[in-house]
Amino acid sequence: MSDTTVPSSGVARKVLKTGVSSKDLLLPYLNIRVPKIRLTSLGASTISLPSPPRMLVLMASYILLFWLAAGGIYFEVQNPIAVGSQGGNPIFFYPSMSDSFIIEGILASILLFMSGLGMIFLYQASLQKMNRNYAIKLLVTGLLLGIISFMALQWIVNIKISG
Numbered sequence: 001m002s003d004t005t006v007p008s009s010g011v012a013r014k015v016l017k018t019g020v021s022s023k024d025l026l027l028p029y030l031n032i033r034v035p036k037i038r039l040t041s042l043g044a045s046t047i048s049l050p051s052p053p054r055m056l057v058l059m060a061s062y063i064l065l066f067w068l069a070a071g072g073i074y075f076e077v078q079n080p081i082a083v084g085s086q087g088g089n090p091i092f093f094y095p096s097m098s099d100s101f102i103i104e105g106i107l108a109s110i111l112l113f114m115s116g117l118g119m120i121f122l123y124q125a126s127l128q129k130m131n132r133n134y135a136i137k138l139l140v141t142g143l144l145l146g147i148i149s150f151m152a153l154q155w156i157v158n159i160k161i162s163g
Contacts, residue, residue: 066109066113069108069109069112069113070105070106070108070109071100071105071108071109074100074105075102075105078099080094080099080100080101080102081101081102082101082102082103083101083102083103084101091163092104092107093156093159093160093163094160094163095160095163096160096163097157097160097161104156107156108153108156111149111152111153111156112149112153114145114148114149115145115146115149115150117142117145118141118142118143118144118145118146118149119142119146120142121138121139121141121142121145122138122139122142122143122146124138124142125138125139125142
């Protein structure tokens with residue numbers, strides 16, 4: 001293509017522009033422009049399929065996350081007992097770090113979700129610009145949930161290590 005030939009379409013003119021505008025994102029040290037891609041819908045010929053409500057999908061994903069955090073795959077493979085006993089007394093924490101009881105995994109998962117809820121409260125506290133008292137309540141609640149769940153998980157780990 002010679003220098004005197006001017007492309008006929010606007011897209012070709014944009015492609016042939018020399019130089020990089022200040023709005024373009026460059027990769028550091030390489031001076032490679034990250035392309036801007038705009039995805040458009042496929043048009044009127046798309047098929048609209050019914051989808052489940054968002055709250056149902058959210059609850060299903062939380063249940064799946066709880067099952068995974070509680071060690072659901074481990075429980076399916078190993079078939080552990082729910083609670084053990086030692087000398088006639090029930091023990092809730094298996095005395096080894098490599099194995100666990102079902103109750104132990106469920107308790108750890110509850111504590112992990114409690115700390116996640118605390119992080120959500122901390123985030124919500126940062127969004128409350130106008131209502132200072134509510135933001136302080138959210139901040140204190142989030143910090144307490146995070147600290148209590150962390151301390152409880154550390155306590156469980158110490159019991160398992162010492163046992």
